Amino acid sequence: MSVGTERHNRRGVALALGWPRVRLALGVSVAFGALNSVPAAAAPVYVTIGHAVVVGLVVMLAYGLLEQRAAKPSPGLPPWVVQLIGVVISVPIGVLLAHSISMAVDMHSSHERAQTTSLIALLVEGLLFGPWIALGAMVRQRDVFVRDQALEFELERSELEREASEARLRLLQAQVKPHFLFNTLANVQALVDTGSPRASGVLRSLTAYLRAAVPRLQESSTTIGQELDLARAYLEVMHMRMPDRLQFALRVDEGIGEVGCPPMTLLTLVENAVRHGIDPGEDGGRIDIDVAALDGRCKVRVTDTGVGLRAGGGLGSGLASLRERLQLAFDGDAELRLEPMEPRGARASLDFPARRVAA
Numbered sequence: 507m508s509v510g511t512e513r514h515n516r517r518g519v520a521l522a523l524g525w526p527r528v529r530l531a532l533g534v535s536v537a538f539g540a541l542n543s544v545p546a547a548a549a550p551v552y553v554t555i556g557h558a559v560v561v562g563l564v565v566m567l568a569y570g571l572l573e574q575r576a577a578k579p580s581p582g583l584p585p586w587v588v589q590l591i592g593v594v595i596s597v598p599i600g601v602l603l604a605h606s607i608s609m610a611v612d613m614h615s616s617h618e619r620a621q622t623t624s625l626i627a628l629l630v631e632g633l634l635f636g637p638w639i640a641l642g643a644m645v646r647q648r649d650v651f652v653r654d655q656a657l658e659f660e661l662e663r664s665e666l667e668r669e670a671s672e673a674r675l676r677l678l679q680a681q682v683k684p685h686f687l688f689n690t691l692a693n694v695q696a697l698v699d700t701g702s703p704r705a706s707g708v709l710r711s712l713t714a715y716l717r718a719a720v721p722r723l724q725e726s727s728t729t730i731g732q733e734l735d736l737a738r739a740y741l742e743v744m745h746m747r748m749p750d751r752l753q754f755a756l757r758v759d760e761g762i763g764e765v766g767c768p769p770m771t772l773l774t775l776v777e778n779a780v781r782h783g784i785d786p787g788e789d790g791g792r793i794d795i796d797v798a799a800l801d802g803r804c805k806v807r808v809t810d811t812g813v814g815l816r817a818g819g820g821l822g823s824g825l826a827s828l829r830e831r832l833q834l835a836f837d838g839d840a841e842l843r844l845e846p847m848e849p850r851g852a853r854a855s856l857d858f859p860a861r862r863v864a865a
Contacts, residue, residue, distance in 0.1 A: 527566055534639065535562030538631055542624050549620040557604040557621075557628055564600030565632065568592045569640055573647075586644055593640040597632035601625055697747060708746045715739040727835070729863050730797060730804065731763025733772035737795060740773060744780050751790025752780070758797045765804050766863040768831045772797075774824050775808040775854045783812025783852055791851065799860050806856035814850045825854070832858060 539555030542548060572585075572592040583591075605625055608616035615621060694712055697705035715736070734756065741754045776793065784791045791811035798805045825844065832840035840858035847853050 527570065528563075530643075531562040531566040532559060535559040538562075538628065538635075542627050542631075549618075549624045553608070553615075553621060554624045554628075557601075557608070557625060560604040560607060561597060561600030561628055561632055564603060565593055565596045565636055565640075568596035568599075569643070586641075589644065590637050590640060593636050594633060597636050598629060600632070601629045604628075704746055708743055711739070711743045711746060715743055727766050727863065728769045728771075729763060730758075730765045730767060730772070730806075733767060733770075734758060734763070734795075734797070736770075737772045737776045740776060741780075741793065744784075748784075748790060751787075752784055752793070753791075754793040754795070756795045756797075758795075759799050762797055762799045762804065762860070764862045765799070765860045767804070767858065768828075768835045771828060771832070771856070772806065772808070774828045775806070775856070778824055778854065779808055779810040779812065779852070783810035783814070785812075787813045802860055804856070804858055804860040807853060809847060809851065809853040811847070811851040815844070815846045815852050832856070 535558040536555055539558030540551060542554040542558065543551035548554060569589060569592065572589045605616060605621075608621060694705065694709055697708055738756060741752070745752050745754065772795070776795065779793050784793065794807075794809045796805075796807040796809070825842065829842045832842060836858050841856070843855045845853050845855070
């Protein structure tokens with residue numbers, strides 16, 4: 507059973523006696539009752555309207571209760587046919603009920619020709635117009651039901667797409683963890699293997715850095731300010747490892763630190779510059795990080811003067827994963843570019859919406 511049908515069934519009698527339907531039934535009944543009081547020999551207007559209101563409410567109740575039955579699949583006649591038959595049968599029942607009420611109020615007047623004529627006219631009008639009014643209500647109800655069901659399906663589809671995107675984002679973030687940890691631990695291992703006196707200091711700095719960095723890998727978002735802190739700590743560790751071969755500088759616009767971004771965004775660019783630009787070259791090089799806000803966008807550039815891009819080389823696995831995470835985080839409204847620099851080196855550029863993270 508669909509979500510829309512379940513919700514429809516839960517309404518039960520509340521739907522049958524809902525105010526919009528009561529209002530419609532009263533409006534139609536008052537109109538017919540007023541018309542039946544027009545002839546000179548007719549019953550008083552309050553009597554004809556009273557009769558019409560009773561009949562209208564009985565028909566409305568029958569229509570609503572049969573509508574609840576129609577929501578439950580069952581063999582036999584189509585549900586809409588059953589509803590129309592129920593409306594036709596409820597008209598004389600409503601007329602008899604109206605007449606009974608009139609007799610309870612005033613036995614003598616209820617048998618006068620004027621009231622009898624008005625009841626017969628109401629019976630004929632109900633049998634002629636009642637099924638058509640009910641049919642129109644069915645068509646309108648079907649349109650509303652189809653529209654509500656389409657909206658529910660769209661909401662469900664959007665929710666499934668959101669959950670799929672979040673699952674994909676978590677998977678990509680999980681892939682970042684071993685990639686980053688293995689690279690940094692390999693750097694420490696190299697110093698230990700060569701017996702470098704800097705190994706102890708680098709290890710202490712790396713331990714402090716990982717203690718701050720690893721918990722953030724579990725978060726779905728972070729800020730540029732936090733990313734800059736991590737990138738600075740990482741570069742300090744790398745500088746201790748190769749003090750003569752790595753220089754770096756950070757230039758950041760004021761107030762941009764609260765802009766949100768996926769975890770490891772800036773660090774991925776910096777690590778890529780160290781690993782593929784600075785580390786392979788005998789002379790090392792310099793890394794410049796520029797972060798600026800322009801026209802509601804966050805512009806990030808990580809430029810290195812290392813060995814440059816390899817011929818025919820594209821984005822590595824780290825940058826490719828970052829591009830996917832950015833696309834998911836910003837619904838496709840993000841751009842990552844990698845280009846060569848002259849006379850040597852490379853530049854990675856990011857462009858994404860500058861959305862501040864709520865405190």
